[in-house]
Amino acid sequence: MELCDLRYFALVAEDLHYGRAAARLHVAPAAVRRRIRDLERELGLVLFDRTSGRVTLAAAGAELLPAARRALAAAADVTDTARDLRAARLGELRVGCAPGAARLVDALIGKVARERADVAVVAVPMWSLQALDAVVRGDLGLALVRDPLPPQGTSSLIVGRYRDDHVAVPAPGPLTKQVPVPLGAFEGMPFLINERDTAPGVHDATVRFFADHGVAPVWQHHRLREQEQLLSLVAAGTASGLVHAHPADVSDPANVACPGVAVLPLAEPGPEHRFHLVWRSDNTSELLSSVVDLICDHGCDLDEPEEDGAAKEGVTTSDGH
Known part of the structure; x- marks a missing residue:
């Protein structure tokens, strides 16, 4: 018997449904049914009653369930203790x-x-x-x-x-024909910027950068954490956005772009962070x-x-x- 068998048993007992248990385990329902059948065969017990498409705990399954849960809890304790010991050692x-x-x-x-x-x-x-x-x-x-x-x-x-010295624009599109892209191309255009309460330094530097060059975009505020998420918004045609490109990334645009996006250098030096x-x-x-x-x-x-x-x-x- 493996701990995995007991985990399958406990989840099916909680959900009384193979499909829902399979979804929690990220496996196919057939795999759950097979593991339960193998466990019943190994124990020599019927753990579930299966009638009219419904699954219910059999008497033996109901009595076995508390012991299975104790075994799973004990295994979790071993994992937690090992993690604490490792942290203390390291x-x-x-x-x-x-x-x-x-x-x-x-x-x-x-x-x-x-x-x-x-x-x-x-x-x-x-x-x-x-x-x-x-x-x-x-x-x-x-x-x-x-x-x-x-x-x-x-x-x-x-x-x-680093500098936000590149701009991500929807592609194909008219802006992809201007390389490097002048900041003035975004006058009156939708442009992505993070909400100020999430990253005030980056927000203020971006607003100041556009103001210093006399460009007034239509700000589209977002609360995304990572540059890759911003690129997804650009790919959807929502707006353009400033991005930074490490030298290693610039040499391979595939590292910073995604389908539907062109990452192009700005004509003006972007804000430094x-x-x-x-x-x-x-x-x-x-x-x-x-x-x-x-x-x-x-x-x-x-x-x-x-x-x-x-x-x-x-x-x-x-x-x-």
């Missing part, structure tokens, strides 16, 4: 990661893995403001955020920079200090190639020292 550092930070998160995890095999970095996706609040509360050790207004009592360092690594100034955790020191020692810019390094930037506290 030292787990949770990092709140803002939208667009995936490349920097990968670089951070890679640096720590190479230099500190006893440390496990766990990335937690969330908005920048949520990540900063979690750091201040002590729920997270670090936050990797875009252009924050650092809360009182925090320290930070800049670990990456910075990624900051933020932590509580009064956090005396040796684990946290070792990770911050590791980033500083190897060059603060996580987006730089490992062999090149980067100019070190001083750690900044929220009061500017």
Whole structure:
């Protein structure tokens, strides 16, 4: 008997329906029926009564169900205990990661893995403001955020920079014939921008960029986290939107585009954004200090190639020292 057999049994007993149990297990109903039949054959018991297309617990199934649930709970306890032991052995550092930070998160995890095999970095996706609040509360050790207004009592360092120097437009379309695309082409046109309460720094920089160039689009507000989601809106013909393209992505447009979208360079330099690594100034955790020191020692810019390094930037506290 396998735990998987007991899990199938318990779910069918809860739903009294093979199809619904199969949907929860992400398998075909026939597979559930087959596992239940095999379990009944192995136990020598009838667990379910099947009459007129209905499934009900047989007497033996009703008596066996509490024991099956205890076994599943015990297995879950083993998994939870193993996870806790692993975290205690390795030292787990949770990092709140803002939208667009995936490349920097990968670089951070890679640096720590190479230099500190006893440390496990766990990335937690969330908005920048949520990540900063979690750091201040002590729920997270670090936050990797875009252009924050650092809360009182925090320290930070800049670990990456990028420009929204490309624009995603519906394709095919007239804008795909203008390369690079002048910002003036979007005068009076629908243009995607995040709601200000989700990412005020990015929102304000985008509005300021258009205003500085005397261009007034028709803003289409959204609450999407990732650039890939924004591209889906562009593909649907909703509007155009600013995007950033890492040099590796620009060399292969398939990395930044999707069907129905053209990602083209802007004629004007787009707004610059910075990624900051933020932590509580009064956090005396040796684990946290070792990770911050590791980033500083190897060059603060996580987006730089490992062999090149980067100019070190001083750690900044929220009061500017």
